[in-house]
Every structure is written in structure tokens, then in C-alpha cells.
Amino acid sequence: MDxxxxxxxxxxxxxxxxxxxxxxxxxxxxxxxxxxxxxELTQKMGEIGLFGMFVSEEYDGQGMDYISYIIAVEEIARxxxxxxxxxxxxxxxGIGPIYYFGTEEQKQxxxxxxxxxxxxxxxxxxxxxxxxxxxxxxTTAVQDGDEWVINGSKIFITNAASDMTMGVxxxxxxxxxxxxxxEYSCFLVESGTPGFKAVPMHNKLMWRASNTAELYFDxxxxxxxxxxxxxxxxxxxxxxxxxxxxxxxxxxxxxGAQGAYDLALKYAREREQFGxxxxxxxxxxxxxxxxxxxxxxxxxxxxxxxxxxxxKRPFEKEAAMGxxxxxxxxxxxxxxAVQIHGGYGLMKEYKVERFYRDQKLLEIGEGTSExxxxxxxxxxxx
Amino acid sequence: MKIxxxxxxxxxxxxxxxxxxxxGFEDADIKFIANPYDEFGIEEAVSIKESQGGEVVIVTVGxxxxxxxxxxxxxxxxxxxxxVEIDSQFLDAELTxxxxxxxxxxxxxxxxxxxxxxxxxxxxxxxxxxxxxxxxMPVVNEVSAxxxxxxxxxxxxxxxxxxxxxxxxxxxxxxxxxxxLNEPRYPKFPDIMKAKKKEIKAMGLSDLGVDxxxxxxxxxxxxxxxxxxxxxxxxxxxxxQVTELIRVLKEDEKVLG
Numbered sequence: 001m002d003x004x005x006x007x008x009x010x011x012x013x014x015x016x017x018x019x020x021x022x023x024x025x026x027x028x029x030x031x032x033x034x035x036x037x038x039x040e041l042t043q044k045m046g047e048i049g050l051f052g053m054f055v056s057e058e059y060d061g062q063g064m065d066y067i068s069y070i071i072a073v074e075e076i077a078r079x080x081x082x083x084x085x086x087x088x089x090x091x092x093x094g095i096g097p098i099y100y101f102g103t104e105e106q107k108q109x110x111x112x113x114x115x116x117x118x119x120x121x122x123x124x125x126x127x128x129x130x131x132x133x134x135x136x137x138x139t140t141a142v143q144d145g146d147e148w149v150i151n152g153s154k155i156f157i158t159n160a161a162s163d164m165t166m167g168v169x170x171x172x173x174x175x176x177x178x179x180x181x182x183e184y185s186c187f188l189v190e191s192g193t194p195g196f197k198a199v200p201m202h203n204k205l206m207w208r209a210s211n212t213a214e215l216y217f218d219x220x221x222x223x224x225x226x227x228x229x230x231x232x233x234x235x236x237x238x239x240x241x242x243x244x245x246x247x248x249x250x251x252x253x254x255x256g257a258q259g260a261y262d263l264a265l266k267y268a269r270e271r272e273q274f275g276x277x278x279x280x281x282x283x284x285x286x287x288x289x290x291x292x293x294x295x296x297x298x299x300x301x302x303x304x305x306x307x308x309x310x311x312k313r314p315f316e317k318e319a320a321m322g323x324x325x326x327x328x329x330x331x332x333x334x335x336x337a338v339q340i341h342g343g344y345g346l347m348k349e350y351k352v353e354r355f356y357r358d359q360k361l362l363e364i365g366e367g368t369s370e371x372x373x374x375x376x377x378x379x380x381x382x
Numbered sequence: 383m384k385i386x387x388x389x390x391x392x393x394x395x396x397x398x399x400x401x402x403x404x405x406g407f408e409d410a411d412i413k414f415i416a417n418p419y420d421e422f423g424i425e426e427a428v429s430i431k432e433s434q435g436g437e438v439v440i441v442t443v444g445x446x447x448x449x450x451x452x453x454x455x456x457x458x459x460x461x462x463x464x465x466v467e468i469d470s471q472f473l474d475a476e477l478t479x480x481x482x483x484x485x486x487x488x489x490x491x492x493x494x495x496x497x498x499x500x501x502x503x504x505x506x507x508x509x510x511x512x513x514x515x516x517x518x519m520p521v522v523n524e525v526s527a528x529x530x531x532x533x534x535x536x537x538x539x540x541x542x543x544x545x546x547x548x549x550x551x552x553x554x555x556x557x558x559x560x561x562x563l564n565e566p567r568y569p570k571f572p573d574i575m576k577a578k579k580k581e582i583k584a585m586g587l588s589d590l591g592v593d594x595x596x597x598x599x600x601x602x603x604x605x606x607x608x609x610x611x612x613x614x615x616x617x618x619x620x621x622x623q624v625t626e627l628i629r630v631l632k633e634d635e636k637v638l639g
Contacts, residue, residue, distance in 0.1 A: 011453060011574050014413075019568050049571030062571040 005067070012068045016075035019048055020083075028080035031209035032354055035202055037162055038209065042086055046117010050076070050087050055099050059111035066244075067306040070251045077255025078262070081358030082209035084255060088248035089158035089210075090114070094121035096244055097169050097186065101229040101237045106188060113166060122160025122168035122198070124215050125238055128153060132371050134238065139217060141172035141187060147221045148174075148187060154215040156365075161198035161213030167191050168198070168215060171234045184234030188226045195220040206358040243316050245366045246323035247309070250302045253326030253362045257298065257333040260355040261291045264337035267350075278340070287336040294333065298326040317379035324372035327362030334359045383436035383530075385427040386486050387460065387496040388513070390417040391444035391451040392503040405601045406471050409445070416451045419498025421458075422559035425566040427496050428459035430530055437461050439489060443468060443481045449582055456577035457569035463582045464489060466590065472504065474597035477587070479512035484590035492517075492554050494535065499524045499560040510558035520551040523558030 005013070023044055031038055045051070053069035055061020069091060077084035095114050098106055098121070113119045130137040139152025150172055160168050167190040175183040189196050197216040204212065228237065265288055268279035278284045302325075305318035334356045338345035345352050363369045393399060394413040402408045416424070427438045440455045440463035442448050452463045466481045473481075486492050495517075500507035507523075514521030527538035535551045539560075569577070587594055614630070616623040631638045 007450065007453065008574055008578060010450070011457065011569075011577075012571060014415075014454070015457075015569055015574065047570070048568045053571065057572065063575070064571060068571070 005071075009065075009068050009071060012064070013071050013075055015048070016050075016072045017078070019045075020076050020079040024076065024079050024083050028082070028209070029348065029351065029354065032080075032082060033208075033348065035204070035208040037086075037211040039162065039164055041083065042120070042162075042164060043117055045076075045083065045087060051090050051117045052095055052099075052111065052115025053091055055095060055111060055115055059099070059107050060115045061095075061099075061111065062115070065306075065310045066247070067303060067310060070247055070302065070306050073248050073251035074255035074258070077252040078259040080209070081252060081256055081355070081361075082207045084252045085158055085207045085210040085361075086120075088245070088252060089123070090117075090120055092245040092248045093123035093241060094159055094169075097123060097228060097237055097241050098188070100240065101186070101233065102188075103225070103229065105225065106228070110166070110188070118164070119166035120159040120162055120164045120211075121166055122157045122213065122215070123241065124154035124157050124160065124168050124170040126154060126156050128155050132368055135182070135235075137171065137173070137184075139170065139172045141174050141185065143174075143224070144221075146224050148224060148227065150187060150189065150217040150220040150222065152217050154217075156201070157198075157213045157215055158207075159211050159213075160215060161200040162211040165191050165198065165211075165213075167193075169228060170215070170217065171238055174231055174234070177232075183232050184238070185231045186228035186234045186237055187222055188228055189217070189220060189222055193220055193222065206361045242366055243319050244309070246319040246372075247302065247305055247315075249362055249366045250298075250305070250319070250322035250326040253323070253328075253330040253359070254295065254298050254302055256355055256359055256362070257291070257295050257326065257330040260330070260334040260337040260352055260359075261288070261295060263350075263352050263355070264288060264291070264333075264340045267344075268340050284340055287340060291333040291336055294329040298322070298329045302326055317376060320367070320372045320375040320379075323362075323367070324369055324376070327359070328369065330355075330359045330362060383430065383434055383493045384490055385430060385436060385438045385494045385496065386489075386492050387420065387423045387427045387438060387440050387455070388482050388498075388509060389420040389424065389440050389442050389451065389455050390498070390501045390503070391415075391442060391448040392417045392501055395502055399606075401604055401606050405604050407604070409447075409471065414447060414451060416454055417498050417501045417503075419500060419502070419559055419561075420496075421498075421566040422561065422563040423496030423498060423557070424455050424458050424460060425564045426528060426557075426559060427494070428567075429564065430494070431459070431461075434530070436493075439464065439486075441482055441485050442466065443473060443478050443485075445469070445471070452582055453574075453577050454569065456580045456582075457574045458567055459569075459573070460580075462580050465582050465584045467584055467586055468594075470594075472601045473594075474599050475506055475508040475512060476598050477592055477594065477596070479509060479516055481587055481590055481592045482509070482513055483516040484592060485585065488590070494530065494553060495519070495556045497556065497558050499558040510556050514556040517554070517556070519555050521556040521558065522549050522551060524560045525557050526560055526562035528557060528563060 049062045052061035057063040127137045141148045141150045173182045174185040177183045195218040198213045201212040302322035305322045308315035337352045344350045397412045400408045438460040440460045443466040464485045497510045522537040524539045525537040529536040
């Protein structure tokens, strides 16, 4: 057994940490406050290679293993959930489906621009009436000669309504299966296609500096070569995409927990009450000890899931465990961190309140905690 | 142009240093980084190479974990490196300069040598001067702008009194880099992978004919500085107090850039 990361993986961590501290930390609070998505910052993240991390170099990706990608997301999330969301969604949901399921032409056409960070791509799955019940979606695509005509809407789609957005992948019903259930296929819809509208969503509790959109498709016509992979593969593609995506959400939980813990530990060692640093009081020290322990456990389960994926072994159960556990760990750690900060923890000047808010999405997005428990329970034979 | 950059492997300034023994500190769990001033030298050397061609060689005198720092410099675009491995945490500045000189000379004739203006660990600010003296080269330290053309280097430095000096030196010369010279790049991820394949030539002090027992300055005692806790009261008009406060935050406490 070997728990050491490679030198290169360690360097990725060190460089991303340095980047996050220098480029993101000074402006994260302001972007959150203004609910502003920063194109400039997104492009900077692209320049160092934060997009297309697991994509091979032939499509201008960075050609790295999955664990390096997860470490990068973790390190960004340690400083800011919003930017981590841009990276995680950009890679796992934007780039991932095109890279794993796209035709050669689609990969050549779209990946270089997305891997450089010049453009972003959304992944339209969730609908206003279809959340955990993904099979209940209503968006349809009907073939008309050499084109598909898409109608419907999607909601809560990250990176889909920025000025950098080049397009979205949208899942739609394309027929009925032999068993009577709907058949799904995914389509690539470029920004600017007539009838396609992406509207930014505002007034969010969390991830306020990431771009979130509602998508509307009103007789949107795309050429038939814009179908992702094969007709009828949409449901399978979605499941596979979410398996990988869970690891990046887990990385956001892990990184966010680490960030909140770092702030709490620092504060507890500096803040004095009753004549000594509050870290010396067991009531505070035990919270920090529990946090350190849970972060360690979360990191181990998540890295193991990544290792399985890199080894091309089944990782779906561990991915669900990693996502579920890391997001719940962040919930407890951020809660402790605010408590340790006392009244200051409720103020925006102290960064922990942002971690406290940003955490909640992780138990809801890309499969709620309840859905993760269903996934795990099926794997263990319930 | 053949450019050498002297890079020191130093503890992260954010690390908590625990003194161990009389003259050392615990380094097993401490994060080390490239001396930040040296990074300006790496960036400058790599951009000169990119515009004028040539080669950038990193030279580091440091302990066994120094290659981690060296890989970072290679990922920024340096071509290869020389690691002079030492056992002690603090090597006499004269011996460091001798080791750097011997390692550079053994590799080939330098046309330009960068160091940082000083290192953030020991802060003795000696390497550029000692190295230049050993080579018999001109040196300018605290360089915040540089032009290298036609066998000459035009270096700008800010003197403590607030004026800028522009100094011309014939190549080869030693340049002590400081903040302002450039904005060091973040290595791109594929370059981190490529850095793995670049050469780091390892050698010891004895290979270079440097006698460690000939140190002229020896560290005899290292102790933690007692934490300062007394408050400083500012006096005068509100304007004076604010001006002084900003100065204190910038210059004394260095919390503002």
C-alpha cells in the first residue's frame, strides 16, 4: 500500500494553492458579495491548465490523471467554492461528456477552446419538474430531416449563461424504449442558436460568483451531427457523467472543509478569552480535533475513489460515498468553524460565513445526499 | 545566451519554525518553497531565453528535499538544473558562493547570473555580492527592471532614499532580482509533467572542491524570538496617524504591499 502522492501530484497541489491564495483569495469575498462571475479570473484559471485536466493532449487537454484534477478542485475549494464550482462543472460536466462520448469531429471542434479556458460549456440535465427524478424530464427532441428540433427547459445549469459560454449539452427525450420508458439522447447546442436562450439565475445563497442558468429551448434546430455519441445513449451518458462529477463535488466538500478548518484553527490559536487562546479550551479543541479527523477520512475515501477510477476499476460506489461523506463533513466543519469564530463568524469580513453558505449546495447538487444513500444502498445489496 | 539562476530552497514564510538543538530547526513537516526573490530571477531568465534564445540553468545549494523546489523552477521553463547537496541547514555565505561559482564554472561560461536580492530565511543578503566578487563580475542588487542587449545589461534599482538608479553593466554580470522586475508565471500543468524529465545533476561540496570546515562564519546559537505583544501608540493629527499607520503596515509589519 502506498499513501504518497507522486511528486507531480504534490506540485499540482502546491501550484494551485499558490494560485488560489494569490489570485482568488483577495477577490473572492467581493465577487461573492456582488454576485459577480469573473471572466478574467476564469481565463486565468484556464491559462494555468485548470480546464481539460484529464483530457489528452491531442485535444489540447492537460493529460493528467483524475486524482490531479481532484486535488486541483480541492485546492481551489479551500479558498473559494464559487471558483471551484466553475472548474468542477467546466471539467466534469462541460468537457467530460464531449470527451468521453463525443464523436471525433465533436471533440476536435469543441475541446481545444474549452480546455484552454477560452470558453465554457454547460450540461443541461435538471428541469424545473425533474430533479432527483431525472427520468421525469420533459424536454424533447424530434428529428426533422437532417435536423433535430428541441423543445423544453432546464434549470440550475452551471457555466451556461456567461459571455464565455460556447454552448450546452442538453438531454432530451427522443422516443420510447421497448420497455415503454422514454429514450434519451444528448445534443450539443451552440450559444446563439435561434430559439435557444440562457438566462442567468440570481439571488443565490451560495456559489454566488459562479454562473448559473435557466435554459429555454423553443423549436431549437440543430444539425443531426450534433447528437452526442449515439441516439438513445443519453441516460447512460448522464449516469456516467454524474459518477465522475461526484468526485469533483466531493473534492469541493473536502477542500471547503479544509478551508473552513484552517480558518477556525488559526482563529482559535489567536483569539484569547479568560486569559488564554481559546484553542486551549477542550470545548473548542475537540471541535477542531473532530474536524481534522473527519477531513482526513474524507480525503482518504475520495482519493481512493479517484485511484480506482485511474486504475480503470469500478469506482461508482466509492464515488457516491466520497461525495456524500465529504459534503456532510464540510457541513459539520463549517458549522464548527462559525461557532468557534463566535459573533465574528457571522460577519462577512470573516471568511467562514461564505464556507458555511457555500457548503449547502454540496448536499443537493449532482445527486442529493438522499440519492447518494440510495446509490450506496443498491451497491451493498439492499 | 547562457543564463544561470541561483535558487534557494527556503521554508515557507507562513511556516511555524520550531528550533531544534542549538543551531537548527525541525524541517521534516515544514513546507519549503523557492525563495520568492529568486522566482523573479527565474521568470526574467526564462523570458530572456524566450525572446533571445539560449539556455537557463538552475543552481541550488540545499538539502535533500531541494529537488522539489528545483522541479518548480524547471516547470516555469528552465532547461535543467544543478543541485549541490548539503547536510547542514545553514551554510556559511562564503562557502555557498564558492559552491555556486564552482558549479556554474564546471557547467560552462555564464553570460548572465541571477540571484534573488536576498533570501527570506536567513536574510543575510550576501550571495549576489560574494558570487560576483569570486567571478570578478559587476553586480547590481535589488534590480526591479532589466534590459539585456548587445552585451550589456541596463539595470534599474530603487535606492532606499526613494530615487531610481539606472546602471549599465557589461556582460557577464550578476543581477540580484527583486519585486517589480516581473510577475513570475504559474507553471502550466503539462509543464509540471515535462519538468519531471528534465535533468537535475546532483553533486556534493567536495566534488566542487569546497571545504565545509573552512567556514568563516559559524552559526553558534539559534533561539526563538520572544513574541512581541506591546502595543504601539500613534500620535499627532488624524492625517499623521493614518500616514504612520500605513507606513507601519507596509514597511514594519509588511502586511500591505
